[in-house]
Amino acid sequence: MTVNAWSVTTQASDTLPEKPQYVDIYTGQPLEIWYDTDKHMTMNQATRMPVEFYINTSNWDTVYGRGQFVVNNFIIRDENGRYKLDESKVKIDGDEIKIKDGDRKLKIDGEEFKLKDGDLKIKHDMEDGEGKIKSDSTKIKIEDDEIKIKSGDDKLKAEKDEIKVKKAGKKVKNKDGKIKE
Numbered sequence: 001m002t003v004n005a006w007s008v009t010t011q012a013s014d015t016l017p018e019k020p021q022y023v024d025i026y027t028g029q030p031l032e033i034w035y036d037t038d039k040h041m042t043m044n045q046a047t048r049m050p051v052e053f054y055i056n057t058s059n060w061d062t063v064y065g066r067g068q069f070v071v072n073n074f075i076i077r078d079e080n081g082r083y084k085l086d087e088s089k090v091k092i093d094g095d096e097i098k099i100k101d102g103d104r105k106l107k108i109d110g111e112e113f114k115l116k117d118g119d120l121k122i123k124h125d126m127e128d129g130e131g132k133i134k135s136d137s138t139k140i141k142i143e144d145d146e147i148k149i150k151s152g153d154d155k156l157k158a159e160k161d162e163i164k165v166k167k168a169g170k171k172v173k174n175k176d177g178k179i180k181e
Contacts, residue, residue: 020058024051025083040095041066053083067097067108074099 022031031054032045042051042065051065053075064071064085076086091098096109107114111127124131133140138151146159155166165172 020056022063023055023057025053025055025062035068042068066092069097069099069108071099073101 022033023029024031031051033042033051033054034045035041036043039050042054042063043049044051053065053071054063055061056063061070062072062075063069064075071085071090074086074089075083078084085092089100096107099106104117105115111125113122113124113126115122119136121134122131123133129142130144131140131142139149141148146157148158149156153168155164157164
């Protein structure tokens, strides 16, 4: 097998991910954008004006500029041809956004994120990193330097240098990486 600089360069460029490209939802023209964290708004770099909706061409998602939420299937066109959020699915009040899609509900309020999808519930506080995940048979809780997992009769608790495991009511303790029954 012969390898030359051309084949290596071609292979490398074929496998490198492309930088995401953004386009204006109305014109289809490329957009250079940045996100203003103070205003929680995507801004057009050329005009310095807010961008309400845009398309990410790397995955063809429609993105809401305020908060940068993917809003595929959550926007409609009004009588003037302008896009707006479908109020039957999306509610916005200050820093709070609620999205409902069938059995799935998403709520983002400032730094707190909640998702409910059937029997799955996820709660995450982005400020302090604490979170909970619940399904019909499993619970996971992350708090401070501690993780707790419960699945059926099995439990795991991990904190700093110690992991405690309980399998089907029988305690298993792990210290220094060694599991003892």
